[in-house]
Amino acid sequence: MDKKKLGYWLFFIALFLGPLYLTEFRLALLGKFLCFALVALGICLIWGYTGILSLGHGVYFGLGAYCTAMYLKLEAAGGGLPDFMEWSGVTGIPAFWRPFANPAFALGASLLVPALLAAVLGFLTFKNRIKGVYFSLISQAVVVVFVTLFVAKQDWTGGTNGLTNFTTFLGFSLASPLVQIALYLITVLILGASFALAAALTKSRAGRVLSAVRDGENRVRFLGFNPTSYKVFVYSLSAALAGLAGTLFVLQVGLISPAMMGIIPSIEMVLWVAVGGRHSLIGAILGAVIVNSAKSFFSESYPDIWSIFLGLLFIIVVMFLPNGLVGAIESWKKSRKKSRQKGGTADAADSVVS
Amino acid sequence: MQPILSCRDVKVSFNGFQALQGVDLTVYPQEVRFLIGPNGAGKTTLLDVICGKTKASDGEVVYRETENIRRLQEHQIVHLGITRKFQAPSIFANLTVWENLELSLKQKRSLWAVMRARLIKEDKEKMEAMLGRIGLAHQRHQQAGMLAHGQKQWLEIGMQLMQEPEILLLDEPIAGMSETERYKTGELIHEISQNCSVLIVEHDMEFVRNFSKQVTVMHEGRVLCEGTMAEIQQNEQVAEVYLGRRESAC
Numbered sequence: 001m002d003k004k005k006l007g008y009w010l011f012f013i014a015l016f017l018g019p020l021y022l023t024e025f026r027l028a029l030l031g032k033f034l035c036f037a038l039v040a041l042g043i044c045l046i047w048g049y050t051g052i053l054s055l056g057h058g059v060y061f062g063l064g065a066y067c068t069a070m071y072l073k074l075e076a077a078g079g080g081l082p083d084f085m086e087w088s089g090v091t092g093i094p095a096f097w098r099p100f101a102n103p104a105f106a107l108g109a110s111l112l113v114p115a116l117l118a119a120v121l122g123f124l125t126f127k128n129r130i131k132g133v134y135f136s137l138i139s140q141a142v143v144v145v146f147v148t149l150f151v152a153k154q155d156w157t158g159g160t161n162g163l164t165n166f167t168t169f170l171g172f173s174l175a176s177p178l179v180q181i182a183l184y185l186i187t188v189l190i191l192g193a194s195f196a197l198a199a200a201l202t203k204s205r206a207g208r209v210l211s212a213v214r215d216g217e218n219r220v221r222f223l224g225f226n227p228t229s230y231k232v233f234v235y236s237l238s239a240a241l242a243g244l245a246g247t248l249f250v251l252q253v254g255l256i257s258p259a260m261m262g263i264i265p266s267i268e269m270v271l272w273v274a275v276g277g278r279h280s281l282i283g284a285i286l287g288a289v290i291v292n293s294a295k296s297f298f299s300e301s302y303p304d305i306w307s308i309f310l311g312l313l314f315i316i317v318v319m320f321l322p323n324g325l326v327g328a329i330e331s332w333k334k335s336r337k338k339s340r341q342k343g344g345t346a347d348a349a350d351s352v353v354s
Numbered sequence: 355m356q357p358i359l360s361c362r363d364v365k366v367s368f369n370g371f372q373a374l375q376g377v378d379l380t381v382y383p384q385e386v387r388f389l390i391g392p393n394g395a396g397k398t399t400l401l402d403v404i405c406g407k408t409k410a411s412d413g414e415v416v417y418r419e420t421e422n423i424r425r426l427q428e429h430q431i432v433h434l435g436i437t438r439k440f441q442a443p444s445i446f447a448n449l450t451v452w453e454n455l456e457l458s459l460k461q462k463r464s465l466w467a468v469m470r471a472r473l474i475k476e477d478k479e480k481m482e483a484m485l486g487r488i489g490l491a492h493q494r495h496q497q498a499g500m501l502a503h504g505q506k507q508w509l510e511i512g513m514q515l516m517q518e519p520e521i522l523l524l525d526e527p528i529a530g531m532s533e534t535e536r537y538k539t540g541e542l543i544h545e546i547s548q549n550c551s552v553l554i555v556e557h558d559m560e561f562v563r564n565f566s567k568q569v570t571v572m573h574e575g576r577v578l579c580e581g582t583m584a585e586i587q588q589n590e591q592v593a594e595v596y597l598g599r600r601e602s603a604c
Contacts, residue, residue, distance in 0.1 A: 206469040208453050212446045219444045222405065224432035224517065225463045233465055 008282065012192045019181045031184040031252045033292040034191050038245035040272045040288035041191070041281060042238030045198055047270065048278035049207065050234050051214030052131070056139030057242050057269050059146045060114035062261025064243025065250040066150075067113055069163035070097060071106030072174075072250070076167045083165060088155035097156075103170055110247045111240050118239030122232040131217070143263050150258040162257025169251055180252065187248045191285070194241055198281050201237075210234060275317045277324025287324060356419055358383045358551050359404070359436075359521055364413035366399055366575075373399045375575040376413065381521065386547045388562050389555045391572035392595060397555040398441070400572070401523045404553075405438040406431045429463065435520030435550075439527060443506035447499025451490050451509060454498050455481045458516035480516070487542070488512040504535045511539075515546065522546060524554045528561055540565040571595070 015034070018027055039061055046052040073082040074097065081093060100106045121142065125135055150157045157163070172179045201207050212220050213227045220227050250256045259265075268291075276287020294313060298306035321328045359381040366374040374396045381387055389397045402408035404415055406428040415424045423431055445454055459477055461467070485491040488508040493501060498509060507527060514522055527543070528536045536558075543552055543565060556562050562569060563583050571578040571586060573595045579586065586592055 201469070204469055205456065205471045206465065208449060208457055209468055211448060212457055215446045215448050216444055218407075218428075219440075219446065221428035222432060222438050222440075223458055223463075223513070224429050225457075225468075226427070226429045229465050 008195070011282070012188065012195075015188045015191075016185065018184065018188070024177055024180075027184055028180065028252065029293075029296060030289075031180070031187055032249065033289045034184075034187045035245045035249040035252070036269070036272060036292055037285040037288040038187075038191050038194060038248070039242045039269050040276065040284040041194055041198055042241035042245075043269055043273045044278055044281055044284035045201070045210075045241075046235055046238045047273060048280070048284070049202055049214065050210045050231060051217075052231060052235060053133075053136045053270070054139045054235070054238075055136045055263075055270060056141075056143045056266050057238070058261040058263070058266035059143050060118060060239040060242035061246040061249070061265075061269075062146065062150075062256065062258070063114045063117065064110040064246030065256035065260070066157070066163065066246070067100065067106050067110035067243070068247040069166070069250045069256050070100040071103050072166040072169060073163050074101045075103075075169070076165060084158045084161070084163075085155060090155045094156055107247065110243050114243035114246075115236045115240040119232055119236040122235040123228070126228045126231045126235075140263060140266070143261070143266050147258045147262050150261075158257075160258060162255060162260070163250075164255040164257075166250075166254050174251070174254060183248070183251050187252070190244065190248065194244075195281060195285065202281065206230070271314060273324075275313070275324055277326030277328075277330075279323055280326040280330075283324050283326030286326065290325070355382050357381060358418060359553075360414075360416045360419070361400070361404070362414045362416065364400070364403055364410045364415060366396075366403060366408060367411050372575055374403070374410070377572070377575070377577055379570060379577060381551050381553055383520075383551055384547055384549070386543060386552045386554070386565070386567060388566040388569045389553065389572060390557070390559075390562060390569060391578070394574070395572040396575040397572050398525055399575075401438060401525055401553070401555060404431075404521075405436060405523055407438075432517065433463075435518070436523065437514040437517050437519040437521075438523040439510050439514050439525060441525040441529065443503070443510050445498045445501075445506055445509050445513065447497065449498060450495050451485070451498055451501070452481065452494045454509060454513055455484060455516055458513035460516065460518045484512045484516055487515075489538075504531045507531065508539075508542075511542065519550050521551045521553065524552060526555055526557060528556070528558060536561060 015030075018030055022030060039057060043054065043057055046054060074093075077083070081090065085093070100109070121138075125131075125138055130138065151160050153159075166174055168174060169179070174180070202210070209220065209225055209230055212223075212225075213230055217227050246256070272288040272291045273284045274287070275291050276285065277283025291310075291313070295306070295310055298309045302309065317324065323331070357380045359379075361377055361379040364374055364377045365372065377396070377400055379400070389400065391397055399408060403410045403424075406423070406426055410424050413424070414422050417423050417434055417436070421434070423434065423436075426434075446457070449457070456473065456477075459480070461471065482491075485494055488511065490501075490505060490509060490512070493505065498506065501509060507530070511524070511527065524543070528539050531539060540561060543554070546552055566583050568580065569583050569586050570580045571589075571592050578591055578595060579589050581589070
């Protein structure tokens with residue numbers, strides 16, 4: 001157990017020291033991947049621990065990113081009209097945009113908007129005992145609704161292009177390498193804190209209720225727990241984590257568009273967790289970093305056929321590693337321990353005989 | 355004596371099929387009541403109605419003569435003190451025996467309370483005592499899914515008892531158990547009835563004969579008769595229901 005903890009500390013310290021050994025380009029990539037890891041952490045909580053498969057986390061990621069992007073856009077416009085609104089022929093800033101000029105409001109909204117949407121959606125579906133594949137389908141439908149809405153309302157959302165061309169965040173220039181390093185470090189700290197929080201949750205008695213909901217939701221009712229409130233809570237928490245990831249993403253990448261919250265990215269998010277290991281929080285984080293690193297490595301080295309390699313990786317994991325990389329390592333460790341124990345008892349038996 | 359549970363004219367229909375056609379049943383405190391009857395008589399459906407799994411289409415299920423629980427949700431019925439053991443052992447396979455018992459503790463079940471819950475000494479003592487009572491003290495750190503069938507059944511009974519119920523509903527508790535396990539379970543049920551009422555659905559007539567006082571016979575969604583096992587064996591209607599098929603087969 002303690003060895004594990006030490007490993008986690010070393011992992012996060014290694015990430016924190018990233019600026020010392022990574023080039024500016026690689027650091028920016030890793031920063032982006034760590035945002036994805038934060039989404040993966042939330043998906044691991046709902047899917048791996050509670051058994052809710054959401055294929056719509058792109059929406060929560062996107063909503064978080066848009067909330068922060070609205071602030072960045074207004075700051076870049078310096079009190080005037082954001083550029084894309086001028087192009088669309090809008091004459092004044094829409095009323096619902098105005099509060100986002102306040103950074104505290106925008107950052108708060110990037111957490112609360114996804115959390116509240118998830119809470120409402122979760123309450124309606126979980127209370128009516130909609131689960132499994134039906135829930136997954138509903139979550140996909142929500143993605144379609146939001147992407148369509150964001151593309152259609154071009155004058156409010158920037159349409160297909162999304163929101164980009166930011167200049168400063170709280171007065172700091174986003175183009176400055178120092179600011180980008182600071183944002184990277186903040187991302188590492190937030191990811192570490194979220195990991196600790198999620199780990200504490202899964203280790204608490206509430207965490208055991210969540211796994212109980214996964215293994216037998218009806219049984220949980222007959223122990224006197226109402227699964228609805230537990231599911232709504234964890235779903236909403238994971239949406240908030242995705243929203244937070246969206247904020248960190250838009251600050252580092254400088255762009256958010258409907259394509260990044262669509263169906264394909266939403267499914268990719270689940271794949272990260274599947275590859276890393278859905279029953280392990282650290283697995284989810286590693287999965288997001290590994291899959292995205294592989295994606296950028298393959299696309300740099302084999303620009304023509306890189307997607308085939310990625311597809312191959314997914315097939316291998318799904319066919320041979322049903323519990324992901326971490327699950328495979330753990331079962332390997334277990335079988336080694338068992339064979340060692342067997343060896344031990346065999347020795348004991350030998351000594352009795354001799 | 356005031357009854358702890360009364361079902362009055364309970365009806366259940368599944369897509370037009372009348373599974374229960376007006377059942378009246380009264381259970382008194384600390385009573386062990388057996389429900390018997392041929393397949394499809396509605397015994398399990400009646401337990402489902404009492405614990406809230408199935409909603410009755412008509413009638414009343416009254417707890418302690420004051421509260422109609424017919425429309426309550428499952429967890430609310432548990433909070434009143436009515437717990438249910440299902441036919442197939444339904445324990446949490448991926449949690450350990452100890453963790454299964456921990457979730458079953460009588461406790462505040464709200465999210466906020468459970469998130470902050472710590473195992474206090476009193477809880478641990480209760481869990482230890484239960485492990486001894488259901489004979490799983492050595493398996494406490496084993497994953498519940500790895501237990502033998504009979505042990506799973508006991509674990510589930512233990513989980514119900516941890517909740518300190520007023521009424522315990524058992525659906526074929528001895529199915530798949532060995533002779534000694536059956537006997538032990540019977541003893542356990544009588545021990546339990548010191549503190550709560552037990553309503554048992556059972557097919558094994560020898561077990562019913564050995565451990566029952568009051569027996570209710572159900573047939574085609576109705577209560578056919580009630581009485582001790584000796585009385586029931588004398589009842590012609592019951593003989594017809596159970597043996598009629600044999601006669602017609604001759």
